[in-house]
Amino acid sequence: MAGMPYGLQSMLKEGHKFFSGVDEAVIKNIDACKGLAQITRTSLGPNGMNKMVINHLEKLFVTSDASTIVTELDVNHPAAKMLVMAAKAQAAEVGDGTNLVLSLAGELLGNAEGLLREGLHTAEIADGYQQSLDKALEILESLVLPGSADLDVRDARQVARRLRGAVSSKDASLGAVSTVVLRGSTEGFLDDVERAVDDGVNAYKALCKDARMLPGGGAAEIEVARQLAEYGRKQTGLEQYAIAKFAEALEVVPRTLAENSGLPASDVVSSLYAAHAAGAPNAGVDVEGGPPRDLTEGDEGIMDLYATKWWAFKLAADAVVTVLKVDQIIMAKQAGGPKPRGGGDGDDD
Numbered sequence: 001m002a003g004m005p006y007g008l009q010s011m012l013k014e015g016h017k018f019f020s021g022v023d024e025a026v027i028k029n030i031d032a033c034k035g036l037a038q039i040t041r042t043s044l045g046p047n048g049m050n051k052m053v054i055n056h057l058e059k060l061f062v063t064s065d066a067s068t069i070v071t072e073l074d075v076n077h078p079a080a081k082m083l084v085m086a087a088k089a090q091a092a093e094v095g096d097g098t099n100l101v102l103s104l105a106g107e108l109l110g111n112a113e114g115l116l117r118e119g120l121h122t123a124e125i126a127d128g129y130q131q132s133l134d135k136a137l138e139i140l141e142s143l144v145l146p147g148s149a150d151l152d153v154r155d156a157r158q159v160a161r162r163l164r165g166a167v168s169s170k171d172a173s174l175g176a177v178s179t180v181v182l183r184g185s186t187e188g189f190l191d192d193v194e195r196a197v198d199d200g201v202n203a204y205k206a207l208c209k210d211a212r213m214l215p216g217g218g219a220a221e222i223e224v225a226r227q228l229a230e231y232g233r234k235q236t237g238l239e240q241y242a243i244a245k246f247a248e249a250l251e252v253v254p255r256t257l258a259e260n261s262g263l264p265a266s267d268v269v270s271s272l273y274a275a276h277a278a279g280a281p282n283a284g285v286d287v288e289g290g291p292p293r294d295l296t297e298g299d300e301g302i303m304d305l306y307a308t309k310w311w312a313f314k315l316a317a318d319a320v321v322t323v324l325k326v327d328q329i330i331m332a333k334q335a336g337g338p339k340p341r342g343g344g345d346g347d348d349d
Contacts, residue, residue, distance in 0.1 A: 026122060029079035029323050030109045036080045037106020039073075040066040044099045045257040047287055062188040065195045066099035067091050079323050086319035090311055095202020097308040100253065104316040107252040111245035112324055120238060126321045128242020133317040135231055136246070137310060139224045143281065144212045144306055145296060151211035153204075161301040162213060163203045203305065212306035217284020217295045218254030220309055222272045225250040246317075254285045261287040268292070 042049045043064035053061040055072040063069065070084045083105050087098040112125050151158055180197055184190040214220040225247040232243030251269055258268035268285055275283035275292040283292040284302065295302035 032077040086315040094206045097312040100312040107249035108320040128239035132246035148213035213303040215282035216302035219284035221250040221253040
């Protein structure tokens with residue numbers, strides 16, 4: 001019949017939205033995810049910035065905790081929600097590393113956008129990223145600090161050294177159950193301290209399951225990036241470009257640590273690559289401005305849980321591959337009645 005809709009238009013109710021193709025669907029999804037990652041990225045590391053978030057109940061949050069930020073933002077975009085779900089899965093698995101998931105995923109998607117504009121197909125990028133993930137996890141396991149798997153979880157000093165910044169040293173004579181009393185000048189500050197305590201407890205739980213540790217300060221990411229880039233150069237297919245971009249995306253951690261500390265990020269990353277190429281795989285970012293050095297040495301012992309990195313790499317890459325494989329967005333008309341006429345709240349009776 002003349003004037004009747006056809007195709008998809010005939011199947012869905014009036015008011016639906018439909019996007020298809022690289023520019024309409026894939027790029028829009030990537031932009032939304034990058035926007036979310038940019039919000040949380042500046043909160044990464046010891047010098048990360050706070051965000052002031054007012055949720056739908058008008059409750060104020062001043063925090064640098066990525067999990068709290070994405071939860072209270074009430075993200076609506078379907079692709080960005082995939083990243084939020086990946087971050088929540090990370091929190092459920094190890095209780096930490098949500099910002100790493102979001103930052104890495106945003107960087108991977110940004111690099112994928114460049115490959116798309118150069119002519120690669122989303123399937124080729126997704127396959128290359130999956131191959132990169134498998135190799136990255138293999139390299140990551142080889143970076144585990146020798147002897148770190150052997151840990152007496154009842155030794156307060158050993159635990160505190162490994163989880164410095166998350167838990168503090170306690171007297172070994174304390175009982176099995178303790179009460180932590182927190183005091184602070186504002187409710188927001190107390191909320192942040194409470195989340196820090198929760199992170200410490202979660203980190204301890206993860207440590208009890210898998211005590212393996214990695215060098216901190218972005219050292220693990222740079223070493224994985226360096227070895228992964230070498231691996232990519234040996235490939236002959238189109239996946240080599242995706243592998244190179246995956247390796248480049250891993251630089252987001254040391255680069256962000258440097259930026260958030262007021263250091264020249266490009267110089268720091270270059271110095272890290274030089275140090276690692278010279279045979280110092282544990283060299284990380286010195287946020288106080290010194291040259292790259294082994295942060296695992298001495299009393300400070302800045303290390304990361306192997307499980308945190310493993311899950312963050314996997315969840316971020318899986319979320320990115322899922323987003324890249326979406327070529328159409330179909331949104332039904334939202335439910336709900338008409339708005340009151342004149343903006344009134346109802347009868348005055």
